[in-house]
Amino acid sequence: MAERTLGGALRAQASERTALLCGDTSLSYVELDREADRVARHLDSGERIAFLGKESPHYYELLFGCSRSGAVLVPINWRLTAAEVEHIVHDSGATVIFADRSCAKAVPEMPIVWLEDFEHWKASAPDGKPVESGPDDAVAQLYTSGTTGLPKGVVLGQRGFFEVRAALEDNGLDWLDWRADDVSLVGVPGFHIGGLWWAVQGLTAGITNVIMPAFAPAEAVRLVREHGVTITCVVPAMLRLMLDEGQSLQGLRKIVYGGSPISETLLARCLAEVGCELAQIYGLTETGNTAVCLPPSEHVPGGARMRAAGRPYPGFAAEIRDAQGKPLPAGEVGEVWLRSPANMLEYWRNPTASEESLVDGWLRTGDAGCVDEEGYVFLRDRIKDMIIVAGENVYPAEIEGVLAGHPAVADSAVIGVPDERWGESVHAFVVTREKATARELMTFLQGKLASFKLPLRYEFVEAIPRNPSGKVLRRVLREQFWGDRDREIN
Numbered sequence: 001m002a003e004r005t006l007g008g009a010l011r012a013q014a015s016e017r018t019a020l021l022c023g024d025t026s027l028s029y030v031e032l033d034r035e036a037d038r039v040a041r042h043l044d045s046g047e048r049i050a051f052l053g054k055e056s057p058h059y060y061e062l063l064f065g066c067s068r069s070g071a072v073l074v075p076i077n078w079r080l081t082a083a084e085v086e087h088i089v090h091d092s093g094a095t096v097i098f099a100d101r102s103c104a105k106a107v108p109e110m111p112i113v114w115l116e117d118f119e120h121w122k123a124s125a126p127d128g129k130p131v132e133s134g135p136d137d138a139v140a141q142l143y144t145s146g147t148t149g150l151p152k153g154v155v156l157g158q159r160g161f162f163e164v165r166a167a168l169e170d171n172g173l174d175w176l177d178w179r180a181d182d183v184s185l186v187g188v189p190g191f192h193i194g195g196l197w198w199a200v201q202g203l204t205a206g207i208t209n210v211i212m213p214a215f216a217p218a219e220a221v222r223l224v225r226e227h228g229v230t231i232t233c234v235v236p237a238m239l240r241l242m243l244d245e246g247q248s249l250q251g252l253r254k255i256v257y258g259g260s261p262i263s264e265t266l267l268a269r270c271l272a273e274v275g276c277e278l279a280q281i282y283g284l285t286e287t288g289n290t291a292v293c294l295p296p297s298e299h300v301p302g303g304a305r306m307r308a309a310g311r312p313y314p315g316f317a318a319e320i321r322d323a324q325g326k327p328l329p330a331g332e333v334g335e336v337w338l339r340s341p342a343n344m345l346e347y348w349r350n351p352t353a354s355e356e357s358l359v360d361g362w363l364r365t366g367d368a369g370c371v372d373e374e375g376y377v378f379l380r381d382r383i384k385d386m387i388i389v390a391g392e393n394v395y396p397a398e399i400e401g402v403l404a405g406h407p408a409v410a411d412s413a414v415i416g417v418p419d420e421r422w423g424e425s426v427h428a429f430v431v432t433r434e435k436a437t438a439r440e441l442m443t444f445l446q447g448k449l450a451s452f453k454l455p456l457r458y459e460f461v462e463a464i465p466r467n468p469s470g471k472v473l474r475r476v477l478r479e480q481f482w483g484d485r486d487r488e489i490n
């Protein structure tokens with residue numbers, strides 16, 4: 001794998017094969033390569049450009065155009081409010097925003113290129129040959145979703161997008177193998193590392209990538225069947241919704257999943273109903289996506305490793321450390337630290353946060369977990385989401401995982417609420433697919449979980465609030481119980 005820049009890897013693929021398919025629009029590799037060059041002629045090295053809109057080939061023309069010019073793409077979640085968009089635009093110092101008209105209300109006062117005028121904008125490119133930027137230059141700046149605080153700009157270098165594949169190829173491992181005739185579905189949005197990383201993997205492997213403007217389960221299933229999708233990357237919530245559509249997905253040969261905890265029930269269901277290979281990935285925006293992988297061979301129902309997030313790729317590392325940063329022995333729960341050659345370059349214009357998170361090449365993840373004797377990482381949950389019941393640590397993901405095994409439970413989310421007696425108690429929000437009572441759920445959990453982990457209350461709701469990468473918005477759920485005090489615990 002010679003090329004470690006997005007633009008260079010794209011050029012190496014240049015062929016008439018369809019690179020991107022999105023609704024009625026498609027672009028071949030040759031066309032994408034040419035359009036990236038036209039974009040690049042407009043941009044300067046180091047310049048930040050923002051993108052606010054649903055997924056489309058334009059997004060990727062801009063991304064590869066950035067790689068060809070040294071500019072940096074700042075994709076913004078189109079569901080954010082005007083104030084949130086303004087924060088990101090201001091923080092990034094973006095010189096121009098490329099926006100979809102449907103997002104007009106959220107676009108701040110600044111130079112704008114509406115996507116409907118994109119062709120015209122490209123055609124007005126000044127002459128001159130774009131300068132290809134290097135593997136160590138930044139290419140994208142993604143904002144954390146802010147589930148744990150104000151969004152921070154994670155600056156990602158070009159090289160990072162190639163590290164996982166290089167580590168696997170160099171070591172003869174085929175966990176994330178691509179085949180020449182693969183067709184990939186990109187359902188996670190590109191403003192999240194999961195979607196961006198997955199699309200870049202497909203585009204630099206030269207296969208056809210079916211892009212969804214916005215994820216909808218029935219449409220995802222339709223696309224899989226219509227376009228003969230063979231491989232995709234999803235978050236667990238998407239996977240569950242796709243399976244709930246009740247249609248065959250047997251054309252899929254591999255599903256890569258990650259981004260939030262998955263229940264063994266959902267994994268077993270997927271193996272039984274789709275029967276394809278599964279690979280779990282674990283990582284953060286800050287680690288340039290995945291640093292740890294659970295390969296297909298470890299997906300054995302009932303097997304001990306089904307609960308693991310996986311093992312670091314060769315050349316990557318995971319350690320468990322205490323609050324002082326001292327490594328802990330195998331089996332002990334502490335904070336997961338990851339060392340990845342794809343780690344972010346920095347948090348943009350935030351040296352304090354960068355120094356706190358990046359220590360000697362390691363990234364503090366904020367996740368609680370342990371590592372077994374063979375180096376497999378077992379995640380508990382985010383440290384900040386941990387509930388403390390009378391001094392005992394309770395991780396929401398564990399309870400949600402067990403609840404998922406009840407046939408009536410479609411989805412659930414667990415939080416800690418103030419409790420005079422115990423400090424905090426466990427509160428479960430539950431979405432049911434058929435009628436169930438709190439008593440039934442309580443009986444189901446008893447014996448499967450220690451008594452201090454059992455929810456004291458069950459609240460039946462229509463839906464669990466989640467962000468577009470499938471993470472439970474616990475802050476929204478906690479609001480009614482903690483009010484202003486949430487700032488202290490969050």
Ligand code: ATP
Pocket residue numbers: 143144145146147148149151192193257258259260261262280281282283284285286309365366367379381382469471
């Ligand atoms: P913020 O830091 O503001 O919450 P974010 O939610 O966008 O931003 P991401 O970088 O998208 O953060 O998500 C990283 C987190 O996702 C990890 O720290 C971990 O908690 C969770 N995660 C990722 N992969 C897995 C996985 N395979 N299993 C369980 N949790 C996962």
